Amino acid sequence: MSGRMFTRSLCQLQKLCTSSGVKRGVVGALRPGFHDRCYASIPQPAAASVSSLNQAELAKFAAIADSWWDAEGPFKPLHVMNPTRLAFIRSTLCRHFGKDPFSVRPFEGLKFVDVGCGGGILSEPLARMGASVTGVDAVDKNIKIARLHADLDPVTSSIEYRCTTAENLVEEQKKFDAVLALEVIEHVADPAEFCKSLSALTVSNGATVISTINRSMRAYATAIIAAEYILHWLPKGTHQWSSFLTPEELVLTLQRASISVEEMAGFAYNPMTGQWSLTDDIGVNFIAFGIKNSE
Ligand SMILES: C[S@@+](CC[C@H](N)C(=O)[O-])C[C@H]1O[C@@H](n2cnc3c(N)ncnc32)[C@H](O)[C@@H]1O
Numbered sequence: 001m002s003g004r005m006f007t008r009s010l011c012q013l014q015k016l017c018t019s020s021g022v023k024r025g026v027v028g029a030l031r032p033g034f035h036d037r038c039y040a041s042i043p044q045p046a047a048a049s050v051s052s053l054n055q056a057e058l059a060k061f062a063a064i065a066d067s068w069w070d071a072e073g074p075f076k077p078l079h080v081m082n083p084t085r086l087a088f089i090r091s092t093l094c095r096h097f098g099k100d101p102f103s104v105r106p107f108e109g110l111k112f113v114d115v116g117c118g119g120g121i122l123s124e125p126l127a128r129m130g131a132s133v134t135g136v137d138a139v140d141k142n143i144k145i146a147r148l149h150a151d152l153d154p155v156t157s158s159i160e161y162r163c164t165t166a167e168n169l170v171e172e173q174k175k176f177d178a179v180l181a182l183e184v185i186e187h188v189a190d191p192a193e194f195c196k197s198l199s200a201l202t203v204s205n206g207a208t209v210i211s212t213i214n215r216s217m218r219a220y221a222t223a224i225i226a227a228e229y230i231l232h233w234l235p236k237g238t239h240q241w242s243s244f245l246t247p248e249e250l251v252l253t254l255q256r257a258s259i260s261v262e263e264m265a266g267f268a269y270n271p272m273t274g275q276w277s278l279t280d281d282i283g284v285n286f287i288a289f290g291i292k293n294s295e
Contacts, residue, residue: 052165052194057187058138060238061118065141068119069149077233078121078183084267084276085182085287086125089209092263092289093178096207105130113176113201115166116184120146124156126180134160134176136169166197178207182287185212185250186243192253199257202292208259211267211287215244219284247282259290 067073094101097110108130114123117135119142127133127150137143143163150156166181179202181194188194198208213223220241227233245253251261265278267285 052167052188052190052197053138054187054189060235061187062139062141064235065119065139065145068121068142068145074233074235074238075119075121077227078118080274081267081276081285082121082125084278085122085211088265088278088287088289089126089180090129092209093207096289096291097177107131110177111175112178112180113169113174115179115181115198115201116187117146117161118142120150120156120159120161122180122182123159123161124150124153127156127159131178132158134162134174136162136164136166138163138165166194166201170197170200174201175203176201176206177203178209180209182209182211183213185210185245186239191245192256195253195257195259199254199259199292202259204292204295206292208254208290208292209287210250210254210290211285212250213239213244213285214283215241215246215249216283219244222284247286247288250288254288254290258293258295260293261288261290263289 064074068075070076071079090101090106093099093110094106097107099106099110106129107126110131112126112131112133114120114126114133114135117123117137120135123133123135123146135143135146137146140163143161146159147161150159150161166179179198181198185191185194195210198210202208213219224239224241228236228238247264251264254261264282265287266280266282267276267287268279268281269276
């Protein structure tokens with residue numbers, strides 16, 4: 001994938017973001033509020049902190065936690081997309097941190113946190129690429145499955161898994177070179193507060209990578225109607241269309257959290273090969289790389 005592809009998408013976004021202020025305030029209006037209660041099995045956040053937890057969303061993941069590593073199960077789409085999202089992560093983070101993308105362990109010496117890590121589908125390859133990885137998830141069962149699976153390989157057994165939230169890590173004053181939250185923001189109670197927590201966890205000039213689904217008509221038709229109701233790739237009700245963010249909204253939300261989005265790409269599915277690839281079409285699934293502004 002060429003740098004030009006990313007640049008073009010970003011230019012289009014910047015135009016959208018700066019035009020007429022129409023998009024201002026949209027993100028804040030997406031969600032009616034956030035739940036104060038924590039998901040039953042997780043540590044309570046400090047009283048004063050805002051919770052990113054959405055109980056209904058967490059219950060969905062708890063119900064299917066056993067199938068994280070079933071390559072034909074409900075997480076099959078994440079397994080199939082993983083090489084493509086890792087290609088984006090490898091390319092953007094190696095460029096940002098001045099690492100050799102052709103090295104076997106390009107992320108050696110870097111500290112990453114995988115927020116909403118689920119069963120560890122992303123955390124494990126990041127650890128194999130040399131990163132010192134902390135994986136956190138709000139669902140205790142996910143963390144237990146992730147731990148068991150990571151322990152099968154001495155390289156991934158170094159991953160630190162914790163059942164907690166980004167905001168709790170902020171309370172603990174943790175900092176990471178790169179903060180990744182893939183396919184999580186559409187499941188949190190308050191995307192703006194969630195982005196602020198991700199930013200607070202990132203060192204100055206560190207990296208943030210977020211992937212999610214665009215709130216477009218095409219996403220409604222493909223990511224919900226086709227994926228959940230026709231192809232049965234995902235359990236029905238996995239995604240709420242109204243919880244999706246458009247790329248402009250994500251860029252603005254991150255900007256307000258002191259993260260400048262530098263590159264963005266879409267994911268395209270080829271029904272003939274069953275594979276995903278990176279594209280400049282950010283109309284449905286997309287991924288963004290940003291840099292935390294200097295403090
Ligand atoms: C669609 S899965 C994505 C898993 C993983 N990031 C991946 O892409 O392979 C979303 C995960 O986010 C977790 N999650 C949702 N809200 C969360 C929150 N506020 N804090 C931490 N984890 C959360 C869920 O429990 C679930 O494991």
